Amino acid sequence: MLSNLKPQAPDKILMLIEEFKADTRQGKIDLGVGVYKNPEGVTPVMRAVKAAEQKIWQDQTTKAYTALSGEAEYRNAMTRMVLGDAPADRLASLASVGGTGAIRQALELARLANPGVTVHVSDPTWPNHLSILKFMGLPFTEYRYFDAETRGVDFEAMKADISKAAKGDLVLLHGCCHNPTGANLSADQWDEIAAILEKSGAIPFIDLAYQGFGDGLEQDAAATRMIAQRLPEVLIAASCSKNFGIYRERTGILLALTENSAARDMTQGSMAFLNRQTFSFPPDHGARIVSTILTDDALAADWRAELEDVRKGMLELREQLASELRNLSGSDRFDFIAHHRGMFSRLGATPEQVQKLKTDAAIYMVGDSRLNIAGLNRDTVPVLARAIVEAGI
Numbered sequence: 001m002l003s004n005l006k007p008q009a010p011d012k013i014l015m016l017i018e019e020f021k022a023d024t025r026q027g028k029i030d031l032g033v034g035v036y037k038n039p040e041g042v043t044p045v046m047r048a049v050k051a052a053e054q055k056i057w058q059d060q061t062t063k064a065y066t067a068l069s070g071e072a073e074y075r076n077a078m079t080r081m082v083l084g085d086a087p088a089d090r091l092a093s094l095a096s097v098g099g100t101g102a103i104r105q106a107l108e109l110a111r112l113a114n115p116g117v118t119v120h121v122s123d124p125t126w127p128n129h130l131s132i133l134k135f136m137g138l139p140f141t142e143y144r145y146f147d148a149e150t151r152g153v154d155f156e157a158m159k160a161d162i163s164k165a166a167k168g169d170l171v172l173l174h175g176c177c178h179n180p181t182g183a184n185l186s187a188d189q190w191d192e193i194a195a196i197l198e199k200s201g202a203i204p205f206i207d208l209a210y211q212g213f214g215d216g217l218e219q220d221a222a223a224t225r226m227i228a229q230r231l232p233e234v235l236i237a238a239s240c241s242k243n244f245g246i247y248r249e250r251t252g253i254l255l256a257l258t259e260n261s262a263a264r265d266m267t268q269g270s271m272a273f274l275n276r277q278t279f280s281f282p283p284d285h286g287a288r289i290v291s292t293i294l295t296d297d298a299l300a301a302d303w304r305a306e307l308e309d310v311r312k313g314m315l316e317l318r319e320q321l322a323s324e325l326r327n328l329s330g331s332d333r334f335d336f337i338a339h340h341r342g343m344f345s346r347l348g349a350t351p352e353q354v355q356k357l358k359t360d361a362a363i364y365m366v367g368d369s370r371l372n373i374a375g376l377n378r379d380t381v382p383v384l385a386r387a388i389v390e391a392g393i
Contacts, residue, residue: 206224233258
């Protein structure tokens with residue numbers, strides 16, 4: 001039987017990681033892998049996470065199963081962080097295996113509710129969105145999003161395409177820090193998107209993977225909260241990998257806002273059913289770290305302070321890179337880097353130019369020219385800027 005299996009296409013980012021490891025050149029720069037790194041090139045364990053783990057180790061008396069939907073304390077704490085004062089009588093929630101697991105369970109839930117659902121995704125989007133949709137066999141269509149000329153949002157095209165979504169379809173939106181482009185909607189543009197969805201009856205499905213990495217913890221949730229207040233049904237997949245730095249703990253949550261309490265109860269039962277069919281009980285350690293932090297005033301304050309330092313550090317790198325490129329190129333065409341938010345920006349380089357960066361300067365980024373700002377430090381920014389100009393980007 002197993003000999004009938006067919007080779008699967010390798011993940012391009014994982015291939016890039018291995019290629020970077022094998023490169024023996026001094027001064028090589030990894031801007032491909034999508035994890036936060038400090039100036040020393042390390043993905044650190046946050047202070048509050050260390051303290052929470054110590055508290056859990058001291059206080060925990062059992063490793064018994066929790067609940068199919070995850071511990072209520074975690075789900076409630078995450079709901080408050082994402083949505084603030086959410087209407088509890090309309091809200092169902094589910095602990096998941098990372099943000100990716102929340103995305104998968106959301107799509108499974110949508111298929112249960114509407115077997116004919118079509119998913120509308122931005123062009124471009126996080127590649128795993130498309131990979132999961134293709135593997136599940138769910139129909140999807142791409143809406144225009146990124147303007148390759150301005151490196152901003154092509155908003156008129158986006159509106160025109162999203163307006164075509166039918167009632168009961170899902171429209172997948174990045175809540176903040178768009179991956180891979182770094183180009184985000186303004187508050188006014190979010191209002192217009194909400195109005196389009198209100199009119200069509202399409203359901204917003206928000207991927208909130210980077211809350212706290214853009215304009216601040218509360219600011220990054222503003223668009224998601226506005227959508228949740230205006231639309232009768234909303235799906236939200238949130239991740240704790242980045243803002244808590246617990247990538248390997250695989251901690252995420254799926255939130256579902258429903259039209260009424262009866263629909264909430266039905267949705268909660270269906271979500272628990274999906275966990276049971278997929279992996280039974282969700283992992284608890286990462287979730288317990290998060291709930292321990294968010295329910296302790298001192299730990300929460302320290303976590304927010306460190307997260308804000310991370311956010312400001314990335315903004316400083318953006319501003320430094322834009323300034324270096326302005327000076328070296330004699331042009332403001334790279335100023336978009338300072339305006340983008342989150343870990344990523346798409347340069348708008350050709351695959352050949354990306355290859356030239358790798359060959360000539362040992363600078364590694366994804367083939368579509370997505371670069372991870374957090375892979376830089378103050379010393380490597382000038383190196384990258386010179387290489388970008390020399391590559392003719």
